[in-house]
Amino acid sequence: MPGDTLQINTGKKTVENQHYDAIVIGSGISGGWAAKELCDRGLKTLVLERGRDVKHVKDYTTATKNAWEFPHRGQLPLKVKEENPVASRCYAFGEATEQFFLKDKDQPYIQEKPFDWIRPNQVGGKSLLWARQTQRWSRFDFEGPGRDGFAVDWPIRYEDIAPWYSHVELFAGISGNRDGLETLPDGEFLPPWTMNLGEKTIQQKIMSRFTDRDVVIGRCAHLTKPQAHHLHQGRSQCQARTLCERGCPFGAYFSSNAVTLPWAARTGNLTLRPHSVVHSIIYDDKQQKATGVRVIDAQTKETTEFYARIIFVNGSTLNTNLILLNSTSSRFPNGLGNDSGLLGKFVAFQNYRGQVTATMEGMQDSYYYGRRPTAVMMPNFRNVRKQEKDFLRGYMTFFTASRARWGHEVEGPQVGAAFKDAISEPGEWNVFMMMQGETIPKETNHVRLSTDQKDPYGIPQLVVSVGYDENDEKTTKDFFEQAQEMLTVAGCKTIAIKDTQQSPGLDIHEVGGVRMGKDPQTSLLNKWNQLHAVPNVFVTDGACMTSTGTQNPSITFMALTARAANYAADQLKKGEL
Ligand SMILES: Cc1cc2nc3c(=O)[nH]c(=O)nc-3n(C[C@H](O)[C@H](O)[C@H](O)COP(=O)(O)OP(=O)(O)OC[C@H]3O[C@@H](n4cnc5c(N)ncnc54)[C@H](O)[C@@H]3O)c2cc1C
Numbered sequence: 277m278p279g280d281t282l283q284i285n286t287g288k289k290t291v292e293n294q295h296y297d298a299i300v301i302g303s304g305i306s307g308g309w310a311a312k313e314l315c316d317r318g319l320k321t322l323v324l325e326r327g328r329d330v331k332h333v334k335d336y337t338t339a340t341k342n343a344w345e346f347p348h349r350g351q352l353p354l355k356v357k358e359e360n361p362v363a364s365r366c367y368a369f370g371e372a373t374e375q376f377f378l379k380d381k382d383q384p385y386i387q388e389k390p391f392d393w394i395r396p397n398q399v400g401g402k403s404l405l406w407a408r409q410t411q412r413w414s415r416f417d418f419e420g421p422g423r424d425g426f427a428v429d430w431p432i433r434y435e436d437i438a439p440w441y442s443h444v445e446l447f448a449g450i451s452g453n454r455d456g457l458e459t460l461p462d463g464e465f466l467p468p469w470t471m472n473l474g475e476k477t478i479q480q481k482i483m484s485r486f487t488d489r490d491v492v493i494g495r496c497a498h499l500t501k502p503q504a505h506h507l508h509q510g511r512s513q514c515q516a517r518t519l520c521e522r523g524c525p526f527g528a529y530f531s532s533n534a535v536t537l538p539w540a541a542r543t544g545n546l547t548l549r550p551h552s553v554v555h556s557i558i559y560d561d562k563q564q565k566a567t568g569v570r571v572i573d574a575q576t577k578e579t580t581e582f583y584a585r586i587i588f589v590n591g592s593t594l595n596t597n598l599i600l601l602n603s604t605s606s607r608f609p610n611g612l613g614n615d616s617g618l619l620g621k622f623v624a625f626q627n628y629r630g631q632v633t634a635t636m637e638g639m640q641d642s643y644y645y646g647r648r649p650t651a652v653m654m655p656n657f658r659n660v661r662k663q664e665k666d667f668l669r670g671y672m673t674f675f676t677a678s679r680a681r682w683g684h685e686v687e688g689p690q691v692g693a694a695f696k697d698a699i700s701e702p703g704e705w706n707v708f709m710m711m712q713g714e715t716i717p718k719e720t721n722h723v724r725l726s727t728d729q730k731d732p733y734g735i736p737q738l739v740v741s742v743g744y745d746e747n748d749e750k751t752t753k754d755f756f757e758q759a760q761e762m763l764t765v766a767g768c769k770t771i772a773i774k775d776t777q778q779s780p781g782l783d784i785h786e787v788g789g790v791r792m793g794k795d796p797q798t799s800l801l802n803k804w805n806q807l808h809a810v811p812n813v814f815v816t817d818g819a820c821m822t823s824t825g826t827q828n829p830s831i832t833f834m835a836l837t838a839r840a841a842n843y844a845a846d847q848l849k850k851g852e853l
């Protein structure tokens with residue numbers, strides 16, 4: 277596969293090759309896109325990644341293993357869980373995937389309030405681990421904060437980003453149905469996955485009873501029908517194995533490792549340097565711009581500096597905040613670009629607390645083939661066009677219906693062929709529903725640097741002070757009421773609700789701290805993701821987000837990154853940066 281055989285340069289510590297056109301900090305979902313776009317535009321680009329290298333296919337060492345080939349049959353030993361209480365709370369952390377997670381001791385942080393910070397530790401970042409759900413934001417999401425006055429107005433609108441959604445969707449390969457919804461705009465879709473009978477039944481009953489609600493099949497970054505350019509990338513059709521978090525040997529889901537980084541390498545413009553922990557960004561008072569970055573080699577602990585004309589910060593939301601807060605100079609004593617004093621503030625996340633389960637009677641003669649890497653989605657229907665409820669914003673709802681697997685109780689003798697046949701029949705229909713709620717960015721929800729505690733690299737630890745508020749309680753309550761009502765209308769039984777009380781962070785959709793906005797007094801970044809005060813530094817990961825929306829965020833990070841990278845390349849060409 278092209279991704280395997282391509283030679284990616286590894287940085288050498290010689291003075292001559294320390295200068296680049298662009299530096300990208302982080303090689304995950306957004307950093308991979310920055311690298312691809314900048315390399316495509318002919319810029320010599322250095323990607324610095326704190327974790328180890330993971331080569332597409334070759335390093336997916338567990339991808340094809342069966343459960344019995346793992347020493348603990350896929351479960352993690354108690355010792356690993358005890359040593360990693362934070363990572364262990366992520367559903368994807370298991371014996372087949374633990375190599376893709378940063379271990380708790382490698383980057384300690386201070387939880388002023390409980391916050392599960394889930395981090396990767398390799399080239400590709402969380403793009404190897406993500407669940408690949410990819411919905412565009414709608415115009416209501418960009419208009420919302422300004423309209424309802426709960427955050428600064430976004431400096432862009434849906435029309436500004438729509439072409440860039442198309443750009444990344446076409447290249448990455450996104451499956452979905454063209455549903456024609458204003459609340460969930462259509463994209464450049466490959467064929468959709470399909471709903472099973474249980475889900476179609478719920479869809480039909482909800483949509484005929486509630487005129488304000490839509491139920492659609494999820495949009496996700498899987499090649500349901502690869503196009504010529506996907507085959508050219510060395511990828512092939514999704515086999516619906518849903519073992520994705522181990523790395524996909526077919527390259528069938530979007531990851532930096534399978535898609536953007538090999539593409540960037542092909543241009544000959546990419547230098548990828550794993551084991552490179554970025555300590556801070558260097559600011560030159562005389563030139564009034566950032567000139568490079570300080571890096572600590574994770575293996576030797578040696579410090580090196582690299583220089584470039586532009587810098588993209590894509591360390592993932594909280595690490596990007598940390599790097600900027602740690603980048604101090606006489607001009608910026610409180611962190612790079614932090615004239616407003618708001619760096620690290622207005623951090624938000626998504627509320628995953630609401631879960632509902634139910635059963636469905638009948639349909640015993642209906643089954644479905646194979647596995648499916650997505651769920652059914654209901655776009656937000658609360659406070660969409662105007663403020664209607666006693667809480668701000670709303671939630672997206674996900675659900676699945678599936679038949680219980682074997683292992684259910686069987687009457688009669690508990691041995692023999694008849695018993696085996698009976699237990700291998702699928703059981704009754706079960707429904708699982710969950711919320712993905714928007715939380716409101718607040719100044720009090722913030723991160724800052726510890727004044728006395730450092731990590732193993734001597735970098736100040738991050739203090740995380742992010743929590744739920746009354747608005748989240750009201751949103752969760754509304755979800756429970758609506759979910760129960762909808763499932764009752766759909767004819768479901770034994771409906772049960774559960775408030776998971778999970779800590780912020782475990783949604784793994786944290787955003788903000790370096791928000792975009794029109795006014796440098798109240799925001800850090802302009803409409804092109806440039807620091808207002810240091811225009812040759814671009815922040816295009818979740819840290820730049822002004823609000824969270826109710827959609828899974830990463831497709832928006834990708835589109836913002838591609839948009840900003842092409843703008844940066846244009847500006848460099850014009851001599852403006
Ligand atoms: C289990 C799971 C399921 C998810 N499901 C979805 C989903 O369905 N849909 C969705 O939209 N999102 C999902 N996400 C979230 C998604 O993975 C993130 O939003 C996305 O990866 C963020 O991209 P990023 O580039 O900002 O960060 P990452 O992909 O995390 O990449 C950041 C990179 O920067 C590196 N880095 C950090 N600090 C430094 C430093 N100082 N120096 C050098 N390198 C550094 C990190 O090691 C990492 O490789 C999921 C995440 C997980 C873990």
Ligand code: SF4
Nearest residue numbers: 514515517518520524
């Ligand atoms: S479900 Fe598709 S993308 Fe996931 S591992 Fe299987 S083939 Fe790869």
